[in-house]
Amino acid sequence: xxxxxxxxxxxxxxxxxxxxxxxxxxxxxxxxxxxxxxxxxxxxxxxxxxxxxxxxxxxxxxxxxxxxxxxxxxxxxxxxxxxxxxxxxxxxxxxxxxxxxxxxxxxxxxxxxxxxxxxxxxxxxxxxxxxxxxxxxxxxxxxxxxxxxxxxxxxxxxxxxxxxxxxxxxxxxxxxxxxxxxxxxxxxxxxxxxxxxxxxxxxxxxxxxxxxxxxxxxxxxxxxxxxxxxxxxxxxxxxxxxxxxxxxxxxxxxxxxxxxxxxxxxxxxxxxxxxxxxxxxxxxxxxxxxxxxxxxxxxxxxxxxxxxxxxxxxxxxxxxxxxxxxxxxxxxxxxxxxxxxxxxxxxxxxxxxxxxxxxxxxxxxxxxxxxxxxxxxxxxxxxxxxxxxxxxxxxxxxxxxxxxxxxxxxxxxxxxxxxxxxxxxx
Amino acid sequence: xxxxxxxxxxxxxxxxxxxxxxxxxxxxxxxxxxxxxxxxxxxxxxxxxxxxxxxxxxxxxxxxxxxxxxxxxxxxxxxxxxxxxxxxxxxxxxxxxxxxxxxxxxxxxxxxxxxxxxxxxxxxxxxxxxxxxxxxxxxxxxxxxxxxxxxxxxxxxxxxxxxxxxxxxxxxxxxxxxxxxxxxxxxxxxxxxxxxxxxxxxxxxxxxxxxxxxxxxxxxxxxxxxxxxxxxxxxxxxxxxxxxxxxxxxxxxxxxxxxxxxxxxxxxxxxxxxxxxxxxxxxxxxxxxxxxxxxxxxxxxxxxxxxxxxxxxxxxxxxxxxxxxxxxxxxxxxxxxxxxxxxxxxxxxxxxxxxxxxxxxxxxxxxxxxxxxxxxxxxxxxxxxxxxxxxxxxxxxxxxxxxxxxxxxxxxxxxxxxxxxxxxxxxxxxxxxxxxxxxxxxxxxxxxxxxxxxxxxxxxxxxxxxxxxxxxxxxxxxxxxxxxxxxxxxxxxxxxxxxxxxxxxxxxxxxxxxx
Numbered sequence: 001x002x003x004x005x006x007x008x009x010x011x012x013x014x015x016x017x018x019x020x021x022x023x024x025x026x027x028x029x030x031x032x033x034x035x036x037x038x039x040x041x042x043x044x045x046x047x048x049x050x051x052x053x054x055x056x057x058x059x060x061x062x063x064x065x066x067x068x069x070x071x072x073x074x075x076x077x078x079x080x081x082x083x084x085x086x087x088x089x090x091x092x093x094x095x096x097x098x099x100x101x102x103x104x105x106x107x108x109x110x111x112x113x114x115x116x117x118x119x120x121x122x123x124x125x126x127x128x129x130x131x132x133x134x135x136x137x138x139x140x141x142x143x144x145x146x147x148x149x150x151x152x153x154x155x156x157x158x159x160x161x162x163x164x165x166x167x168x169x170x171x172x173x174x175x176x177x178x179x180x181x182x183x184x185x186x187x188x189x190x191x192x193x194x195x196x197x198x199x200x201x202x203x204x205x206x207x208x209x210x211x212x213x214x215x216x217x218x219x220x221x222x223x224x225x226x227x228x229x230x231x232x233x234x235x236x237x238x239x240x241x242x243x244x245x246x247x248x249x250x251x252x253x254x255x256x257x258x259x260x261x262x263x264x265x266x267x268x269x270x271x272x273x274x275x276x277x278x279x280x281x282x283x284x285x286x287x288x289x290x291x292x293x294x295x296x297x298x299x300x301x302x303x304x305x306x307x308x309x310x311x312x313x314x315x316x317x318x319x320x321x322x323x324x325x326x327x328x329x330x331x332x333x334x335x336x337x338x339x340x341x342x343x344x345x346x347x348x349x350x351x352x353x354x355x356x357x358x359x360x361x362x363x364x365x366x367x368x369x370x371x372x373x374x375x376x377x378x379x380x381x382x383x384x385x386x387x388x389x390x391x392x393x394x395x396x397x398x399x400x401x402x403x404x405x406x407x408x409x410x411x412x413x414x415x416x417x418x419x420x421x422x423x424x425x426x
Numbered sequence: 427x428x429x430x431x432x433x434x435x436x437x438x439x440x441x442x443x444x445x446x447x448x449x450x451x452x453x454x455x456x457x458x459x460x461x462x463x464x465x466x467x468x469x470x471x472x473x474x475x476x477x478x479x480x481x482x483x484x485x486x487x488x489x490x491x492x493x494x495x496x497x498x499x500x501x502x503x504x505x506x507x508x509x510x511x512x513x514x515x516x517x518x519x520x521x522x523x524x525x526x527x528x529x530x531x532x533x534x535x536x537x538x539x540x541x542x543x544x545x546x547x548x549x550x551x552x553x554x555x556x557x558x559x560x561x562x563x564x565x566x567x568x569x570x571x572x573x574x575x576x577x578x579x580x581x582x583x584x585x586x587x588x589x590x591x592x593x594x595x596x597x598x599x600x601x602x603x604x605x606x607x608x609x610x611x612x613x614x615x616x617x618x619x620x621x622x623x624x625x626x627x628x629x630x631x632x633x634x635x636x637x638x639x640x641x642x643x644x645x646x647x648x649x650x651x652x653x654x655x656x657x658x659x660x661x662x663x664x665x666x667x668x669x670x671x672x673x674x675x676x677x678x679x680x681x682x683x684x685x686x687x688x689x690x691x692x693x694x695x696x697x698x699x700x701x702x703x704x705x706x707x708x709x710x711x712x713x714x715x716x717x718x719x720x721x722x723x724x725x726x727x728x729x730x731x732x733x734x735x736x737x738x739x740x741x742x743x744x745x746x747x748x749x750x751x752x753x754x755x756x757x758x759x760x761x762x763x764x765x766x767x768x769x770x771x772x773x774x775x776x777x778x779x780x781x782x783x784x785x786x787x788x789x790x791x792x793x794x795x796x797x798x799x800x801x802x803x804x805x806x807x808x809x810x811x812x813x814x815x816x817x818x819x820x821x822x823x824x825x826x827x828x829x830x831x832x833x834x835x836x837x838x839x840x841x842x843x844x845x846x847x848x849x850x851x852x853x854x855x856x857x858x859x860x861x862x863x864x865x866x867x868x869x870x871x872x873x874x875x876x877x878x879x880x881x882x883x884x885x886x887x888x889x890x891x892x893x894x895x896x897x898x899x900x901x902x903x904x905x906x907x908x909x910x911x912x913x914x915x916x917x918x919x920x921x922x923x924x925x926x927x928x929x930x931x932x933x934x935x936x937x938x939x940x941x
Contacts, residue, residue: 288505288513295491295502302489305453306503307474417492425453 022093026084029100033078036104040111041071049113050122053258057122060257066114073107076100116385128377129262133270134336136373138163138344140273141328142351143358143365144280145191148321149198150360151284152314153297155420157213158198160348161220162322166191166329168224171339172231174242174330183242183334184327191326192319194220199318203311206422217348225341232339240338245269269331274366276324281362293317297416300423310423350399360416429563432590434610435599436634443599443616447566450597451483452476474503482557483566488549490541490556497521497537500556527558531588546695547578554585565589566597571605575693576895583609603634649847652871655684658855659705659824664714664724666697666704674700676879677714682824682855687846689870689887690859693898697879698859699741702828706738707731719823732761737817739810741828741859747813750802754794755783757801758816782819790815791841807838814842818849825849828859843869863894 044066052061064072080100088096113123142159149156169190174183194216201207232240245267253264263270284290292313295303300310325348333339350372357371358364379394387394437443448454450461452470460467463479470476476483490499501520507513524537533551541549550570557565567586571579586596586609600606606613606627613625615637623637659682666675675697682688692698703709705716707728716724723731732738740746748757759768759779767778783797792811794804801809810830817825827846831839846869850856860866866873867887874884875897883897893903 286514288507288515291498291502291505291515295494298493299489299491302491302499303502305451305473305483305485305489307472307477308503414493 022084022090023087025097026081026086028081029097029104030078030081030085032104033074033076033081033100035074036077036107037071037074040074040107041067043115044070044111045114047114047121049110051109051113052122052124053126055124055126055261057119057124061122064110066110069110069114070107073103073110076103077107112382112385112387112389115388120385123381125258126262128374128381129258130266131377131380132370132373133263133266134373135376136369137269137273137331138328138347139351139354139369139372140277140366141269141331142325142348143354143369144273144276144362145321145325145328146352146355147280147284147360147362147365148293148317148324150355150419151297151416152293152317153300153416153418153421153423154198154202154314154318155209155213156198156318156321157210157352158194158216158220158348159325159351160344160346161213161217162191162194162325163329163348163351164217164220164224164342164344165194166326167333167343168227168329168339169326170330171240171242171333172227174334175239178243180243180245180334184330187330187334188323188326191324191329192322195318195322195325198322199315202422203314203318206424209420209422221342224339228339228341236338242334242338245335267331267335269327269335272327273331277362277366284362294416296423297418300418300421304423304425314423356415359414429595430590430593431611432586432596432598432609434606434613435597435616436603436606436613436637437601437616443568446616447483447568447597447599450476451481451566477504477560477562480561480563481566482560482562482564484550484553484557484568484570486569486572488546488553490549490552492540492542494541495537496535496539496541496544496552496555497524499541499552500524500537500559504560523559524555527555531555531558531585531592533558533585546573546693547575547581550574550582551585558589562594564595564597566599568599569601570598571600571602573694575899576892577899579605606634647843647847647868649869650851652686652850654686654871655853657681658684658719659857660715660717661701661705662715662717664701664704664716665712666700666709667712668700674879675704678876678879678881680874680881680884682857684823684855685850685853686871687850687856687858687869689866689873690857690876691863691866691873691894691898692861692876694861696876698861698876699828700879701876702738702741702826702857702859705731705826706736732820735821735823737820737822737825737854739813739817739827739830741832743806743809743813744802748801748809751800753798754787754792754801754804754812755779755797757812758783758786758819761816761820786815786819790818790845805835807834810834810842811838814845818845822849822854824855824857826857826859829861830858831860831862831865863891863898867891867894 047066048063049066049069050057050061050063052059054060077100080096080103083096084093084100109123113121115121142163145159145162146156166187170183170187173186174180177183197219198209198212198216201212202209228240247265247267248271250264250271254260256264284293292303292308296308296310296313304310329344332343337343351369354365354368354372357368358366375397379397382389382394383391435443435446445454449456450470452473452475461470462468468475468479470479491502494502497517497520500523501515505513506516506519506523508516521537524535527533528535531554533555535548535552535555539548541552544552550573554565570582574582583605586598589596598606598610610627613627613629613634614621615623615625615634617637625634625637659680661678661680664675664678665673668674678697678701680688690698690701700709704711704724707723707726707730711724714724715722718731718734718736721734723734726734744750749760752760756763756779759782763769763774763779768775768782780797786792787794787797790811792804792815793808801812804812814827814830825846830842830846834842843865846856846858850871858866858869870887872884873887873889873894874881875894876882877898877900882900883902885894885897896902
């Protein structure tokens with residue numbers, strides 16, 4: 001069969017205007033860099049800013065004189081912004097932007113650390129990295145639950161509820177049985193229970209998925225809150241004293257400087273979370289299940305005509321998402337704290353933001369979760385060194401970062417085409 | 427159906443062709459009756475049963491996942507996997523399979539191309555390859571030529587012939603007589619859900635058309651020569667993006683004069699929709715000007731454009747033209763409900779609305795049980811008449827009709843066409859956009875052909891269909907195409923792809939429905 005020769009009508013050179021998206025981002029970054037150079041440079045003191053590679057003041061450290069560091073990194077950030085403004089090849093955009101943002105944060109830290117009172121003017125990197133991961137962990141589980149659901153076309157706003165229900169049932173059944181593994185399984189079942197409700201109403205009864213998600217969150221808060229007051233508060237020893245997973249040290253890896261103590265002396269949830277990111281990523285893009293899941297999330301009718309069972313695949317994925325989120329909830333009650341009312345406190349929604357920020361991919365969600373975790377950890381740290389920045393402002397940081405991330409930084413994101421649309425045959 | 431047979435299923439829009447085939451493919455469940463394959467009754471619970479029985483289908487709206495590659499689309503549902511229960515995809519094997527089938531049937535596709543980047547003609551080829559990799563014996567093609575240029579249609583017919591030669595049976599669903607006569611071995615005509623006859627391809631067009639619509643029809647439009655007056659609509663250098671921020675209209679200049687019909691022809695998706703939406707103020711213009719009777723109107727709100735004397739029949743009546751749940755009467759005043767006599771202050775005046783509805787229902791021959799019936803319960807033709815009635819009830823300078831007769835029965839087509847011509851005769855500038863070439867040729871005094879966001883040529887209505895067909899495929903007479911004599915001598919050359927159009931076969935698929 002011959003292809004008809006069609007003289008290619010050249011697409012007219014489009015005058016996009018000077019202000020393309022990279023240029024706008026570059027201009028903002030340049031402004032930030034200049035601000036850092038001038039403001040942070042002026043506020044920083046002549047003291048050394050020490051970034052120690054341990055949990056304490058001692059040991060090996062990277063250090064730089066405060067004023068110098070603030071100015072130097074500020075200039076780097078401004079330079080990266082300038083480069084974007086001048087125009088860099090498209091594939092370098094992310095790299096240059098990353099360098100610029102990191103330099104801005106470093107400039108800020110040089111100021112903060114050097115201006116901290118004597119004895120606290122150091123930043124223990126191990127604590128920061130570990131804290132980042134600990135705070136990011138529920139976000140990672142939550143965002144993975146979102147990936148599983150939304151890639152198959154069901155919007156999951158109920159992550160918060162799934163995390164909470166997981167945390168609660170993990171604590172309750174862990175306490176009753178005195179066995180952490182029983183608690184873990186119960187947490188998975190608890191998360192799956194919320195998922196089951198979501199699946200039945202969204203898939204079977206075609207209820208609006210966002211509304212359903214919100215309602216389920218409220219249901220989870222209500223049910224766990226009620227049972228918490230009735231059971232756990234009256235007899236905490238019996239109902240709210242779950243055993244906890246200890247920390248597992250991984251031989252060899254635990255001795256890597258900085259990363260070893262921060263990451264490889266953690267608990268099962270940390271390892272499980274990172275492993276799940278890898279597993280779900282591979283499964284989604286390399287297996288039959290993944291191909292079918294993505295097709296059902298993009299074009300369910302097409303999948304149906306090829307014999308893929310759209311509804312049952314959606315059911316399965318939504319339930320699986322509940323299991324993952326439930327385990328994420330248990331990462332609180334079976335490792336860190338005992339259950340308290342509404343203990344997830346909005347992390348499920350930040351996980352939803354991480355999902356979008358990470359463009360519906362498991363690895364993207366991991367990076368986004370770590371970003372949010374870092375913002376959170378930084379706020380804690382700055383509070384501890386008596387930063388001049390008000391505490392309330394610091395507590396706001398992660399949420400501010402969320403808004404910026406979701407609104408501007410990611411650019412145009414494309415959700416799975418059939419996300420949130422119930423599938424009705426014919 | 428017999429092996430190695432091309433069986434055409436002919437019928438008007440909405441006659442039940444697609445429904446029948448969806449049942450055959452297992453997508454819908456039959457309410458009664460049975461399907462026999464090799465003499466045995468077959469119960470299809472879903473498409474996978476149909477595939478197992480050797481039935482494949484290329485749907486009118488392609489069933490391809492736009493963000494997947496060709497290979498991923500083809501393997502979906504029948505994946506080759508490694509690693510047991512884990513099921514890792516064997517992409518190499520999938521790619522090889524695509525290459526094999528492509529080579530065997532001479533259907534070239536790049537397995538790694540992403541579907542949304544491919545032109546529709548190629549997407550259709552992917553659909554066919556997809557069916558063939560599943561070893562089908564019976565291939566159903568549902569309106570495969572609706573989105574193709576005449577040249578692509580020609581290629582498709584070639585593919586169908588080679589499939590037939592390979593012993594595959596094909597059900598070919600269409601409402602275009604020319605294609606049927608060109609390729610079918612047997613023809614079944616369907617009307618309103620019933621088989622009304624079978625015919626052989628030797629039957630004349632008139633016989634087939636009469637069978638199809640149930641009476642003698644005339645699809646030409648009666649009209650006097652136009653007497654164009656001053657320019658009403660002038661578009662200059664218009665640039666518009668589509669919803670995905672891709673350039674859709676790319677520097678269009680055109681003029682429509684009072685008292686003439688400008689037809690805009692082109693294969694769907696070449697910027698016609700965006701052009702009109704930009705004129706109507708429904709879509710931002712990135713550059714260029716639109717003037718109505720000397721006054722620049724780009725950047726105006728749609729309401730202001732309508733009030734300035736523009737009538738507009740949108741392309742998709744159910745989405746943009748009507749509020750389905752509203753009554754006929756309410757739909758008839760959607761444009762001027764807030765003006766006297768229909769509204770005063772914050773209140774509507776139902777008596778005035780009802781009275782005017784009654785009058786216009788009569789005038790425009792809208793067949794509805796009552797003016798209060800929800801518009802969604804009417805047939806497509808009558809819904810369209812409601813829109814036309816509404817838009818023609820204002821004093822107009824310019825009337826724009828996009829796909830005015832899509833999915834409309836023959837009787838309504840005649841009526842709508844006559845109203846369009848009448849509007850022209852009272853001195854309104856008229857613009858008709860249609861992907862049905864016959865409609866454009868029948869109505870227009872001048873024809874502008876759009877291709878990839880540009881007006882590639884403006885020709886008179888007497889221009890041969892072949893020439894317009896080539897324009898629709900982006901081939902202009904002054905493009906470096908060889909003269910017909912040279913074309914015959916060097917058929918293999920890259921620019922010689924015009925051969926199909928330059929040497930018309932006795933039964934060309936281009937000459938549609940000229941019954």
